[in-house]
Structure formats: structure tokens, C-alpha cells
Amino acid sequence: MEYILIQFVNGLCQGSIYALMAIGYASIVGVTGLVTFAYGEVMMIGAFAAYYTFQYFADQLLVGILASFAAAACMGFLVYKICYERFFDKPRHISLICTIGFSMLVKNLAQILFGANTKAMPSVIQNFFLDIGPVRINAVQLIIVATVIGLSGALYLLFNKTQAGIRLRAVNQSRQAAALVGINVKRTILFGNCLGCGIGGTAGMLLAIYYQSLSPTIGSTFGNKAFASAVAGGMTSIPWAAGGGVLIGVIENIGTAFLPNSYRDVFAFVFLFIVLLLRPEGLSKKEGIRP
């Protein structure tokens, strides 16, 4: 029982990172209406940006967040230019293949540029432990959860209280209607895509800090997790995507308490299957553009 409790807490922590990834993913899909497979690689680039910043400039978490966000947002710009811009009116599979190609490109270029070796992420968080009953929580977990909550709060404000956020939501709901009321749809989509990628990059950095290591091949597993969480939440709904992420984190960790660890990735997908069977459009209510 104790063990299950520990796994639950771990699941919450891991789930919160998944949630951040899923938030980024959902905001991308929400505005572009297109699915991306390059997200994992964008996260990887974010993590590497933070890694080099920690190495050569400053050993501060905040600086790392900024660097990873900026680098990943730039990647978002590239993804937009290469995979989306020309294909909004084309069938979805075309941009999908483009993102697959783009992810292969980034992954292999990163292997050449950064080296294929796994690198040790500098620990920017002073570790300490917090014992609550049988459960031991460490500083990294606490700070990650705090960062995730902080970023989500900032995003909430952005989406609800700023002009740009309202434009984003308008485009999310209906591209045509948004264009009719004078919103520059393409620019808003570009902005939303870069924002989502930036969030993904930050999540990538947090993951690298959590596991204390990173490599150019880290992307695809987490890209898939982000994808699964966002889909379970209904693809475009940001709060539900976050919920999906936390749920997948918890289910994975509790599931592996009973089955061998190597079945871990199965739980995420089985959960997804069940959600899609019961609610074919994901957990959230149907609204806005869905791919």
C-alpha cells in the first residue's frame, strides 16, 4: 500500500511534466488544426538549449527556462514555415508526413551537431528531501511541479486576459469567423504554434533535469506521450490535455507496480484506447477546430 502511495506521488510529478507537454501540444493543435510528429524533437532542442546555457552562461533555472523556451519557439517557427504554411488547405496527411520528415531531419542533425553521446544535465536544483509519512518527496519533484503550475497559471492569464490570447482562442474556435472579425489568422497561427513549441521546449528541459540526462534520441518517446495525453484530453482543450497528462503519469506509475516496468508504454496507450472507446472525441466536450 505504501508502495502504491509512493508510485502515486511519482506519477503526479511525472504526470505534471506530461501535462506541460500536453498543454503545449494542445495549443499547437488548437490553432493549427494539424497534428505534428515533430513535437518530441522540438522538446529535445529546448532541452539542449538549456543544457548549453547552463554550461556556458548561467546556472539558473530561470535562465534555462527562457533559453529553452526561446530555442523551441524558433523551432516552432521553422516547423510552421516548413510543415504548415503551405498545407492548410491540403489534406492532413501531407503536413503530417512533413512533420515526420522534419523530426527525422532534426533528430539526425542533432546527432551530428551535439554528438550522439548521452550528456549529463547539470543539476541546477539543490536537492533536499521532504518526508511525509512513508512518502519521500525530493526538491526536484517539488520544483518541477511548482514550475509546471506557475507556467500553467501564466498561460491561463495569457489566454484569458490578453489580446493575443483572445485572438488565439478565436482562431481555435473558428478560423473563418476569426478572419471575418479582422484577426490576422496566419500570424495568430504562427504565434500559437511558436508558443506551444516554446512550452514544449521548457517541458523538455524539465524532463532533462528530472532524469539528469539528455540525448538527441530522447524526443520520440516523450513526443508520443505528449501526443497521447493531448488526444485523451480531446486534442484541443488545454485544461483537459493537462488532465490527460497527469492521468497518464499516474496510471503508468501505478500500472508498473503490478506489471514489469517494460510494459510502461502500454498503459498510456491502453488508457487512450479506453478513453477513445467511451468518448470517441476525447475527455473534453466537443468544441473548436479538431483535426
Place this chain on the structure above:
Amino acid sequence: MKKWLSIVLALALCLTALAGCGPKTPPETTDGSKDTQAPPSQASGTEGAPAASELKFAVLAPITGNYAEFGKAFEVATKMAADEINAEGGVNGRPISLTVYDTKGDATESADIARQLVGQDDIMGVIGDFSSTACMADAPIFGDAGMVLLSPTASHSDFTPMNDYMFSIMGRTDDESRFFISSLVKDYKGADNIGIIYTNSDWGNQCNSSMMDQAAKDGLTVVADEPYTEGEIDFTNVLNKVKNQNPELLVLIMQTVDCANALNAIAQMGWDIDTVCQGASASQQVIELAGENAEGLCSTTSFFIDENVPREKEWLDKFVAGAGFTPTVHAAVAYDAVYIMAEAAKSCGDNVTREGIREGLANLGEYIGFTGPIEFDETGAIFRKVLIVQIENGTYVRRTDYNYGNQ
């Protein structure tokens, strides 16, 4: 009509591409010379081959993919060895030339390249691949073609018996695992109940089952025995699972990167446990990646680069200059593999054939390599003495204060 025309054009394009790329495949030769002027394939089989003609070998290595760092190490180490041999006049006056093929750490890719290599008659033997899985996939192909596959690193005990052409110089993993339990765990650490976490791969499974056998013989209790998928970066789950069973000593069966990740996770979750590892093999990378979390880790290795020995220091510096990172035992055995291959070729005299290389290897006798004595048994594997090393103040220290005679 246009559509059909484009099909024909596309197919024609493919055929020309095939014709263009097919015959001259060598992507890279270690001595830098473009060997498109290579002797015809029969030349190596006939008596009067020109003295200066190159002796060709292929190297299979995972240059890209999850094992890329080991692949790079293979590439650099084999090149070092080949350059040294060529600088000293080659094999019976013939320079050796190595062609490196990237197998991506993928058994299918490896088997695919194997099928190409057996078709190139001028290639006398193959060094590689990295993983036991890939080598075992290649074994029937090379075996059918009568071509030697000398793996520096494949240590699965089922690999070399697959046929007569398979050789490995890593030492059998089951021997190492038994030594690991009886000497390191039982004698040196004095532990009674242990938890094991092992990589779910050919190599890891065999380590695990040998350890379980030996633990049963030595009267140790294995309280937890958990597999994980290779390349995992989240060890919290599996560690918690083992922690729940309260072992006295944690045994990790992992390659270097995974081991470092696991050590970091142990430190992060604040678990105070004594840890030993098979597979980390005195790798600097564990220290680089895990830093002070690796402090106190004991591991077994068949070879240990001692910086105080001038020759080994020189080798290390040369490797680092070429590769840009510090080598593991895997690089050293790859280096040795080239020398052994050259030795086998030397024994053939002027008439080097694939079969001759096999004979040469099988009758190698005791060869003293850079990594220690190498003598093949009847299956083509070797026995290696295993050492215990421990990380102390950021470097490996050899431990001798245990009952060494037992193994």
C-alpha cells in the same frame, strides 16, 4: 500516358542509381586512399597476388542510433589499430584496409549489411557487431557463406557456438556473472539478500539468469528481480519497486549510460543503498554522467585502463584525440580485434582466404593483446579473468582485497 511515362522514368532512375552505387560500396577506408582500383575479387585467392594489394576487412558498428557512442569507439579504435599495423608494414607486406558499415544498432540493418558483405568476395573477414542480438542475427548468414565474424563485444554464450565462423573476444558473460555473484556480491560485499535490475536484452537476460543460478548455489536471497527496457531514462518506477522489497545490496545489469541514469535516479529519490553494476566495465562515462552519485559503485571488468602504465596512457590519449571522448573497454577490445584479425591473416602467408582466416583464428594459440591474454576455446569464445573496480574520488580503483583464487 504521361503517368506511365513517369513510372518508367522513375524506374529507370532507380536502376541507374542502383547500377551507380552498387559495385563500389566502400563508404570509407581507414587508410584514406580511395580503393576503387582494388584488385579483382579473385586476386586474393590466387597465389601470385601483388604484394602491395590491400587486405580488406569490414567493420560493423552502430555509428548512429542508441549505441552510437560505442559505434564511434569501434570506428576510432579499429582505425588506430589498422594505422599502426600499416605503419609497421602491414600483414606480410600488404596494408590492411577497413571499411566501416553503420548498422544503426539494429539487428535487421546488421543482417542486411551482412548479406551484402558475403557477396563481396574481396572482403576476407568481418569485425563486429556491437550487440549480441545483432551478432546472433548475422551468424547464420556469415556461417552459410564461410566468412569469419569476429565480434569484439558480443558476450552471449550462445553466440559463438552458432557455427564455426563466429568468434568473440569479450569473454563469456555467464562466466562474468557467476564471478560477479560469488566474488563481488558474496565475498567482497558480504551481502545476503539482493535486488536485481536488468536490461531486457540478450545480454541482460543471460546475466540475470546466470546470476540467479549462482545466487541459489551461494545461498543468497534475491528479493527482487526486475527487467527494464533498454534505453530507459526513467528509473524511478523500477527502483521504487525494488526498494519496496528492502534489499541489502542493489545489483544493476546495465550498460554505461543506463547505469549512470539509474545512479542519478537513486540519488534523486534519496535512497541510501549500496550498488554494484555489471556492464559499466570501468567506464569513464558513468563518472561523467553520474558525478558524485557514482561514488562507491563497484563493477566488474575484464580490462581496466590504468593511466599509470605509460603504454595504456599513451593509447588512451591517442584515442581521446581521435574520438573526443574517453573509451570504455569496448574500444580496447575493438582495437585488439583488428590485431587478432591481422595475426590470423599473417598465419595464412601469401594466400589469404576467408577459410584461411578462420583457421588462423581457431589456431591462434595464446595471443597477448592490449586487453590481456586471448585464447579461443573450441567454440570461438575466450575466457577472461575479471577484475573488481570501485569508483573512489572520481576515478576507478582496482580492488584486490577479496578471495581472488575462487573464480
Place this chain on the structure above:
Amino acid sequence: MKTLRKYRWVLICLLLAVALILPQVISSYLAGILCRILLFGTLAGSLNVINGYSGQMNIGHAGFVCIGAYTGAILATRTGVPFVLQLVCGGILASLVAWVLSKPMQRLKGIYLAIITMGFCEITRIISLNWVGLTGGPLGIKNIPAPVFFGVKFNTPERYAYIFLAILVIFTFLTGRVLNSRVGRAWISIREDDLAARSLGVKLGHYRSINLMYGAFFAGVCGAAMGPYYRYIASDMFSMDMSFNILSMVILGGQGTLIGPIVGAAIINTVTEAFRFAQEYRMVLYAVIIIAMMWIRPQGLIGVSNSMLSGRGIVKKRGRGQKNERPA
């Protein structure tokens, strides 16, 4: 039109003749590439039946290949049933799984379908990695016996090419017939406009599940044929990478055409082989080609330009308001 048909048969006969003679005259290295082209040609073709003809988005085709491959390999190593039976069993099992999978898929559309197939592919791979008793787990299945026909052992690429060729020819011929039948027309009508198809009395779920089963059957057959060729199978062969590879071939060659995927397979396999000189930049070049292809000719080399798949269909339907605002 008449000349086209006439030329088509001439062309097909010519290609067949070339394919029959080719393995005899080329080196075993080239024969290996030819084998891959033929194998992936069938795989891409079978994925094309699903993606290109009924518009279901399958991105986890490797899962079916995996099931077929393990079925074939287990039968070959443990029971020694004839080779052809191995292929058929592999196909049947894959298609049974497809039938089960098609049930939940009937309620889903578009990208959700893609996700189900992706999840299916990953789950299949992970189960085959962990079910040690049946699949050998991470050890894979080794030493799969090569088939023997008329006393000849098919253990070299030169000989095995004929087996892959036979499968490809049977597949192409059968598919050509099926597509011209009632079933094939139903698939295409679903792809072009599922609402209209339903209003004309096409049972969507029924035809979609037949479609998936048909594609999965040939994926399974190819999988079962792969084992004796590679002599070894392991779960990591059937990862999403393989699915993406097959998908790239289909789309590069042209979805919704019979010959397109085969051309796609030929081009991708030769190009990746020709790029070996580029070493680590090889996959980079491959990625660039895929992106460039999507920019220049999104319907694929041989794609039909007036179908839904090339994007032309969208413009036509633009006016129907909210529902069609989302692309495809």
C-alpha cells in the same frame, strides 16, 4: 484510352520479364536491395489499400507485419509446416487482429484512427518484447529455416527475390481485381465522401473493416515471408520507424494508385542505399527528400491529381461551411 491499355500490358509484361531475369544477372548485394524493394513494395501496396483507397489513416502498419512475422516464424521453427501455409497463417492472424481492431475504429475518424493504429503498433511491439514464452522476448527468434522448393533452398537474396516477386504479383493482381469490384468501389466512395456513400447505402463500418482486414492480410503475409529471409526476427524491427518508412513510400509514390507505392518503395530503398556514401548525413538527406517531395508533389510521383488525396477535392467542397473548414 485504348492505346493506354494496350501499352499498359506491354509495360507490365516488360517489367515482369526484367524482374524475373534481374536476380540472375546482378550481384547478391543488388539482389538484396531488389528483395527489399519487392518486400516493401507489397507492404506499401497493402498500406495503400487502407490509406489510399478507403481514406482510413493507418500509421501503425508495422503492427500487422509484426503479427504475421511472429506467426510465420513460430510456425517455421516449432512445427515445420510448409512455407506457403506459414504465409497464409501469418496473413490470416494479422487480418483477424485487424477485424478486432476495426470494431473500436468504426466510431472514430481522422486523426483518432491514426492514434489507435499507432497505439496498436506500439502495444504489439511491447507485448512481443515481453512475452518471452511465445516470442522469445528480447531474444527474438533466430535461425528461422529458409524455405525449400523443388529441392532448392531459398537462402540467398538472388533466390528469395522470386518469393517476394510472387507475393507482389499476386497482391497487385488481386488488388486490381478487388478495386474494380463492388467492394473496391465502396472503399473509394467512402474515401471521397463518406456521407454521400452512406446515403447511397454503403455500410461504412462493414466496408472499412473489410478494407483494414485486406490490407492487414498482406502485411501479415509479408511479415511471415520476412522471417525466413532475414533468418531472424525481433520486436524492434517492427517499431514506428518501420511504419513511418512504409507510409513515406506510399505517399512518395502516390496514394490511391496501384503502382505508386511500388515506385515509392523502389525509390526510397535505392535512394537510401545510394546515400550510403553520406554516412551519418544519409538519414538527413532522406528526410530532406521527403519534405521536398511534399512541397513539390504532395500527391506523390504517380498520384492522381483529381482525387480527394491531392487536395483538389477540398476546394470543390469549400462552400459547405463549418464542418469542412478543417482540412480534410
